[in-house]
Amino acid sequence: MNDLTSELYHHLDRKQPLNLQHCKIFMKTIGKFHALSFALKDYCQRKNIDFDEIVYKIREDIFLNASNRDEINEQILLQNDFIIQTCFDTNVDQLIIEKVNNFSKRFCNTLYELIQPKDNDEYSVIIHGDCWTNNLLYKYEDNETKSNPIDLYLIDFQESRYTSPVWDLTTFMCTSMDYETLHTNYDSLIKIYYDSINEQLIKMNLNISLLYPDHIFQLHLQKYFQIGVGLSVYMHLPLMLRNHSTSINELEESVIAEDGNILKALNLSDTNIGNNFRERIRGVLTFAIERNFI
Template identity: 30%
Template structure:
């Protein structure tokens, strides 16, 4: 039995509609059969932590004979504003994340179980999904609340420690290793994922987004005004082609087979939760699979390392964390019964870094404005969507994503990324 209570502070369009609430009611009845319960919807994130999905914590109070107890889960829904859904490409992102939870991650679990891989050694760094609805305008994803297990988001304005980065490298290594092993042993199982069209490729003919990305190039070049002529010349040469042409070539997995895998795709700190014990990191979970893509494993690594670590960190630890990644990749491919020296030898990994490393700069151009902006400075996304919809040219400053509060931090980090990519030989 049930008795539902809803917190409705805020715009009505941001709250679950009746179809989603009915699905929630049915889910809770399945999870807590023959029990009386009430629930409350509470915001699960702060402003600026999510741009595509709206997250709620469903706080459940159970009335049992021995006394009250509490539980919770997470509900993720898209905004219902048609303009925002269009400009932020909401529905394709939700369908992509649904594909991850309904098909890809269950396949990973099944394959690892077939090899008797224990939880200690397998890839399990994701939240359990309880229910998904993909009907248009009624989309919803119900997930376990990782906070119940003491997982927490890292403050994106703090510096990640070596132990954080090392654990992320291990998680991505295991994730990518499963794809390599499945391709080796059950190649047809990955056929569907080889054929998925990248979310960004679906937007390549959008003139407003093309204008925005071309504006990112100009903003990045402006960050280099005080640097040497060499860096400016290399960057100008790299930017001669349209942004989309450069980007889509670098993330196209099918173009560079056989060294492509199913990637997480959205590898920044707000999509990773860490768990601690006695001040040490002991576990993590990867969130937000809405940019799941078939690409080189290097795309995940470059995205994370160049948007979530500092130049100072990379100067000291860059080679070491890449070595940790590759060593764990080799170990897990072996655990899964395949030969890593055949599937992804170290020299090929190094070649992929050199061929694909430039994608680090492009991801940084897209993500660093979001990473560096403070919650109180995040622009109104509904208003931003309306401005883009009317064809108004939007660059970083006009969008509000680059403002007084983050312009200096963004400028420094962007310059550092450009310099590191050039010094590493990724951009020539």
């Protein structure tokens, strides 16, 4: 693989949310990527090629094979208690707190249920699986000011899986956008994404209305958006935003020591979070409630 930094592609600060222009570039790029799966499935069907054989090895195995499901659920509930205490005012936010508490109690079971292959194969694609700022490299029209992003590379496909394309959208939106950008631009960004898929399929003489109808896409958003909400709030954002100086490699060693339980390894406390953590966590949950995703 080429050294993308020599081609003026840049990593961004994982703690800072992306502005609208960066989000638009992502939506166009991930739409192009997902379109390839729809095209490949169509090709295999016409040529009598077993598509399932192609994607078999990248089906979900992280959560489906987890032996510590009860422990993960327990850690989610503990994490949720900490989030309620640090991100919300119990005297003012009672309705939000009630909905967040209910979501935390069902999230683990919901996650396991929604990632079952039988539930989503017809409109599934090969996704990136880990779409957050650290795995995005942007290129700019002006390399000095980095004010106008013009291109994007997705990197690190270790968590790629075969599931609903919404997984990538919700992971990105919940980890890499702040509340104001998400609240104001959600509908337009979703349209950019869907139009991007359509543009790619048209180039291949394919019909998006047959391969991924808009009404199915909308149903997927309503059904699967909660995955990104839960994973970002209980796993990704605490990792990204904590003030603790531990490196990613050191954290990975902690996860191994905790038998793969990232929630335990994070060991959040009031001493290693800040206002950015509170605002971003609160923003994701507030947006999800406003849109009836949770």
